[in-house]
Amino acid sequence: MPELTEKEKMLAGRLYFSNDPVLKRDREIALIKTQAYHGTSPELFEARLGILQDLLGSCPTDAEIVSPFHCDYGYNLHIGHHFYANTNCVFLDCAEIRIGNHVFLGPNVQIYTALHPLDPELRKQGLENALPVVIEDDVWIGGGAIINAGITIGHGTTIGSGSVVTRDIPPNVVAVGNPCTVLRQLKPD
Incomplete structure (x- = not known):
């Protein structure tokens, strides 16, 4: 069986070398595309949408x-229908981030995978891993909230501004x- 690439390890949630040349290039491509998005005027909706559709998984x-x-x-x-993210949101998508329909993010929301x-010797080697985040339908996340790796936020939930989500929320x-x-x-819908 062939050895997994660093990208395959990353996507599998295993320890991987984050400065792998393929991963570094993927991050550079994402940065180029986000800069193009930021540099495109808001009234050019179709052009901006095209950049997002080229950049994002869905x-x-x-x-x-x-x-x-x-x-x-x-x-x-991966984002669902009627998704809205206010300014300065951060998506550290080393693993999948799956966001449902009708989800709203306030400004400065940060989602980390x-x-x-914890072992400093492993950190010195440039190793890390990632766990997916799932945000189900009809969720509102207030400004400045931080969602940590491996978290699921259940449908219809509201997360208050400035919250730090360290475990699943029903x-x-x-x-x-x-x-x-x-x-x-x-009350459920």
Whole structure:
């Protein structure tokens, strides 16, 4: 059986060398595309949409991401219909980030899939791994919230501004704080 590439290790959630030349080039391509997006006037909707659809793993025609934003690779970011991300959002998409329909992100929301080893010797070697993030349908995430690697946020949930989500959040709740905890249950639709 052939040895996995660093990219294959990354996508499998295994330790991988983040400065692998292929991964570095993929990040450069994502940066070039995001800079093109940021440099395209907002009234040129079709051109901006084309850049997003070329950059992201999946992007419907009714998605809106306000400039600027950042992603590591783009191809691991999948967004649903009627998605809206306000300015300065960060998507560290070393693993898949799957965002459902009717999801709204406030400004400065950060979604991290990247993890670094606790062992400093492994960190010195440039090794890291990544775990996917899932944000289900009808979620609102307030400005400045941080969503950590491996997290699932259930449908219909609201995450308060400035929250740091360190564990899964169930559906149809309001959750706030650092660490983010459920404040109250919402009625299902």
